[in-house]
Amino acid sequence: MFDKSLLKDVLVEYKKDFVQKQWPDEKYKWEAVKWFQNNWDVNASDFADMLTRSLSKTNNLLASAKNFPAAMIQNFAKAAPEEVRGMFIDLFDESKEVFERIESFKMKSATLLEEYGNGAKQHYQYENSISTYLWLRYPDKYYIYKFSEIKAVVNKLKSNYSFRRGAYADNIRNFFKLYNEICADLKQDEELIELLKSQLTESCYPDPELRTLTIDVGFYISRSHNKTSSEEWRPRDYSPGLSVDDWVRLLQDKEVFYPSSLEIMKRMKDYGGQATCTQLSIKYGEKKNFYNAGSSSLAKRIAEKTGCPVMDNERENFRWWPILYVGKNASDDVDGSFIWKLRDELAEALDRIDLSDVQLYASKPDSSGGDSNTSGGDDNIDKKLITAKNIILYGPPGTGKTYSAIQYAVAIVEEKSIAEVKCEDYKEVFSRFLEYKDDGTIAFTTFHQSFSYEEFIEGIRPVVSPEEKADASNEIEYEIHDGIFKAFCDNAGKPVGGKADADLGIGKNPTVWKVSLEAAGDNPTRTECMENNHIRIGWDEYGENISDATDFGERGGGNVLNAFYNRMQIGDIVLSCYSSRTIDAIGVVTGEPEWHDEYPNYKRVRNVRWLLKGINEDIVDLNSGRTMTLPTVYKLSVSVSDVLQMLRKLKPDLFKEKVKVPNRVFIIDEINRGNISKIFGELITLIESSKRIGASEQLRARLPYSGQNFGVPDNVYIIGTMNTADRSIALIDSALRRRFSFVEMQPDSSTLRDVFVDNVDIAKMLDTINKRITVLLDREHTIGHSYLLPLKNSATIEILAEIFENSIVPLLQEYFYDDYEKIRLVLGDNKKTDDSTCFIVKKTDTADLFGGAEIDFPEYYEVNREAFKMIEAYRQM
Secondary structure (H helix, E strand, O other): OOOHHHHHHHHHHHHHHHHHHHHHHHHHHHHHHHHHHHHOOOOOOOHHHHHHHHOOOOHHHOOEOOEOHHHHHHHHHHHOHHHHHHHHHHHOOOOOOHHHHHHHHHHHHHHHHHHHOOOOOOOOOOHHHHHHHHHHHOOOOOOOOOHHHHHHHHHHHOOOOOOOOOOHHHHHHHHHHHHHHHHHHHOOOHHHHHHHHHHOOOOOOOOOOOHHHHHHHHHHHHHHOOHHHHOOOEOOOOOOOOOHHHHHHHHOOOOOOOHHHHHHHHHHHHOOOEEOHHHHHHHHOOOHHHHHHHHHHHHHHHHHHHOOOOOOOOOHHHHOHHHOEEEEEOOOOOOOOEEEEEOHHHHHHHHHOOOOOOOOOOOOOOOOOOOOOOOOOOOOHHHOEOOOOEEEEEEOOOOOHHHHHHHHHHHHHHOOEHHHHHHOOHHHHHHHHHHHHHOOOEEEEEOOOOOOHHHHOEEEEEEOOOHHHOOOOOOOEEEEEEOHHHHHHHOOOOOEEOOHHHOOOOOOOOOEEEEEOOOOOOOHHHHHHHHHOEEEEOOHHHOOOOOOOOOOOOOOOHHHHHHHHHHOOOOOEEEEEOOOOEEEEEEEEOOOOEEOOOOOOOOEEEEEEEEEEEEEEEOOOOOOOOOOOOOOEEEOOOOHHHHHHHHHHHOHHHOOOOEEOOOEEEEEEOHHHOOHHHHHOOHHHHOOHHHOEOOOOOOOEEOOOOOOEEOOEOOEEEEEEEEOOOOOHHHOOHHHHOOOEEEEOOOOHHHHOOOEEOOEEHHHHHHHHHHHHHHHOOHHHOOOHHHHOHHHHOOOHHHHHHHHHHHHHHHHHHHOOOOHHHHHHHHOHHHOOOHHHOOEEEEOOHHHHOOOOOOOOOOEEEEOHHHHHOHHHHHOO
């Protein structure tokens, strides 16, 4: 959906500009379609020549300064015409889901790049170019997808469709939905249709469904109506007010420009004065965050030193970089998403100083992950990267342990210091946390008293018998089920890439399958499958179509075919069985099941991208100590992490620079509420840093149910939270205690600075209460600042009363086991002369209650609900 009134406003301008401005420059789009339609012949004897001729009118649609999809696909077609012909046949097969076709085209392009790329780093066959091919072939159905354009259209028309970098499948699907809606509106604009018809010539495609017109309107919006976001340097209305001489003085001040700061400046200057962090990282080394966080830290020091004005922006980092740079969004063919350009005065100042002693290229990655003062050092742990593999954040209730765990997790995944993440807007951090959680990079669970090893590591659980066995037996069947931590670790080695060609194609939660190609050892089917990037299995006698009605009773094969057709998914991993102990290839499933009648046997086919071929690797130890058995296709006990470790060992060049195995974080909230020994079992040893997979003393343990030889990957971090009011650290299992680093989270009254309710200083009040609790009880039972945070948004007596009545006083009752005299001391009631302002009132009227009975009755206490609403009660605290 989008705001149709905004589209109408755009079309008013578009129609004004169409004949004189838009059509002369954009007519070639309609001509490109007509030319392609007249020349395309997938069965041409000279496919490469036909392809080159068909694409010859596309101009900048398939070529730009740093993007060459047309040239690259034409080179591939010259080197491997039949492979490229097959790619286009599959791409134009309308019986398949469009995103799957696009993904398959990209995957096959990556394979061609390896074989025929002649050292090229990219194949350039991404969503933009592939959607262009689809549009050329089916101009009445498809549109050209370009991320920057669709983002501009969404922003301009206030659409509710979501588009995020990297979310390729959702982006493509939402793109077609949105453009179909826009196209439907264009069809209602008769003036616009007549305007188009008046300009079309014989060389143009008539565009009856207005798909090409819709593309052009989107292009017009992105270029003419969103120039500020995509073309102009910003911010336009801000300047730090620093002269060239000011910058020269600052550049010579070692307390402002650290050595690492000068390295950033020299590299920016060397790159031409403008670059993305990604471009700097690729050319000069260091991680992207070295430039990003380093620039922000430098800008903060400049602001502190000079008192220059600072941008008023809700996003913390966006307040600082404009001191140094102006910026704009990067185009799709640029590495990175945002370009910085040195401010003119700073650029001129850099020309005036000697930078010859400043290092241009990094000798090794910076372990600090950001700006560092190498001359003086900094012992503040918040400013360093988190290196401990196992961390427990502990403290009293309300101190923000779970809140901080999320910040720690994001910092670990993004390889930032916790200080950098704490400087960011928490809403943005939490949004990224949810994205990481959705894609499996971060997992979250909460321990409780009944949580067990079977839920955490592995166990057995009953399953419903398949229908074909329902009448044969009434016995309950069981299966081994991975617990949440084991499943997380098994997938922890999966890499991610900044570009599509960096991705190995492995799915989000892949299964590892054994596949037999005809038989053990060398055979014609195995050779053919390796050459043509697929797997083939038999049971041809059942014919092409397998259904629930197929009778497997006599010949068998039902379980194998069910696995091949239904359970195996695109993105799963296949291991080609060479013998009962060894495999000869590792691949990733890229296609759905197909029937190929041209083969004499083994006609059931699935396309596979072979990541590694021609090996002889024993996998028995990785497969729970079991050899591979006769069924043609079945799930192995080998983990994804183990497969990737094999790949890294046997083919390290597969993991190119842009392929990255990220840090992964497993958060355990309330870790001390579970039975640690019972839940962790043998993992107590395996989680030690030195015992992780790949570490100097790596260990694996044979799991009791599956028999898998299991270890904890080195890139898995564990963060626990612990409420000290529930249990002291001293009472925590000693085996757990010595394997975790502990970070104390104490009440932070500074978060309540400048919060007043009718002149009552809330921060000072919290400090007073906590000092009294520490004296009367201990520091592990203080009151966390988060209880009082609602007052930052609404500092009223009503909110304060609700917090005390419903949260703080009940917590004190729990802490002091209803010892109301101590609670009175904590709340300062003992100092008050007027009982009406006391939260806890001491009662002495017991004699009246029992009619003057001669018994020595004790005093008793009542909670004075009215006092919570009296500001004087808090003033006297």
